[in-house]
Amino acid sequence: MAGKFDGRVAIVTAGGSGIGAATARRFAQEGASVVIADLSGKRAEEVTTGITASGGKAVCIKMNAADPEGVQATIQLALDTYGRLDIMFNNAGLAEMAPLDETSLESWNHVLAVTLTSTFLGMKYCLPIMRKQGKGAIVNTASISGKGGDYGLSSYNAAKAGVINLTRSAAIENAKHNIRINCVCPGAINTRAAQILGKERADEFRRLQAVAHPLGRMGEPEEIANTVLFLASDDASFITGVEITVDGGVTAHTGLPDMLRLQK
Numbered sequence: 001m002a003g004k005f006d007g008r009v010a011i012v013t014a015g016g017s018g019i020g021a022a023t024a025r026r027f028a029q030e031g032a033s034v035v036i037a038d039l040s041g042k043r044a045e046e047v048t049t050g051i052t053a054s055g056g057k058a059v060c061i062k063m064n065a066a067d068p069e070g071v072q073a074t075i076q077l078a079l080d081t082y083g084r085l086d087i088m089f090n091n092a093g094l095a096e097m098a099p100l101d102e103t104s105l106e107s108w109n110h111v112l113a114v115t116l117t118s119t120f121l122g123m124k125y126c127l128p129i130m131r132k133q134g135k136g137a138i139v140n141t142a143s144i145s146g147k148g149g150d151y152g153l154s155s156y157n158a159a160k161a162g163v164i165n166l167t168r169s170a171a172i173e174n175a176k177h178n179i180r181i182n183c184v185c186p187g188a189i190n191t192r193a194a195q196i197l198g199k200e201r202a203d204e205f206r207r208l209q210a211v212a213h214p215l216g217r218m219g220e221p222e223e224i225a226n227t228v229l230f231l232a233s234d235d236a237s238f239i240t241g242v243e244i245t246v247d248g249g250v251t252a253h254t255g256l257p258d259m260l261r262l263q264k
């Protein structure tokens with residue numbers, strides 16, 4: 001059976017775990033050749049081996065998405081191995097938790113670099129290739145944390161808000177080149193990042209998140225992957241410059257208490 005992405009080449013940054021790994025697997029299942037780029041060479045290799053063992057096409061690279069040389073080497077690997085680049089999924093990002101006044105400049109710079117600068121670099125270096133090819137699709141991972149504030153995550157909130165607006169400016173600049181650029185805003189997703197309170201408190205974190213999400217649970221990485229594949233596909237051919245929120249209803253809620261329950 002033909003896959004939706006047969007003949008296309010996709011790069012996935014932070015592809016060694018969580019949302020990136022799930023998306024790399026889905027791209028490969030749909031026929032894409034995938035470059036899995038991650039700071040952890042070991043994790044990237046494990047995902048790649050899993051894909052190739054089940055008949056998919058994938059290669060991997062250990063890189064830092066905040067480093068221009070790492071991003072350029074990743075794109076070069078896609079071109080050297082597969083001869084083209086159709087899809088760039090700029091997915092790297094991380095949060096460091098502290099109240100704003102206790103956030104060190106070093107931590108601020110690190111979060112901004114891995115979360116926002118990486119997105120800038122990913123787009124900057126793939127655009128000339130996509131323009132030459134006459135077509136391309138870029139998807140950036142933002143977050144609902146780019147649309148509102150979280151306690152203790154001011155640097156992450158600022159960086160993800162930056163990803164959303166950077167997506168818009170990149171989209172309008174590149175629409176004339178037939179390059180579509182969108183972002184996805186996940187709610188809390190069941191990945192390694194769900195261990196922000198420490199491994200031993202992961203269950204408690206999940207329970208609290210389940211209460212915060214009207215659908216009553218955290219999302220799964222595959223549920224974000226499905227949206228990324230949609231945005232990267234020709235099914236989204238008239239969509240550019242948008243953010244799609246995949247959050248189990250969190251941002252639909254004002255934050256006020258459940259009056260219906262209180263009334264009982």
Ligand SMILES: NC(=O)c1ccc[n+]([C@@H]2O[C@H](COP(=O)([O-])OP(=O)(O)OC[C@H]3O[C@@H](n4cnc5c(N)ncnc54)[C@H](O)[C@@H]3O)[C@@H](O)[C@H]2O)c1
Pocket residue numbers: 013014015016017018019020037038039040043063064065066091092093094095114141142143144185186187188189190191192193194
């Ligand atoms: N999990 C969530 O609840 C959630 C919610 C909203 C947005 N996001 C965003 O989704 C993206 C992926 O998060 P996840 O939850 O899948 O995380 P994860 O912790 O499961 O995986 C992150 C991966 O990124 C890699 N990585 C870290 N720094 C890197 C760098 N500088 N260069 C390249 N790779 C690097 C890690 O090695 C790891 O394999 C991030 O941008 C994150 O901010 C996550």
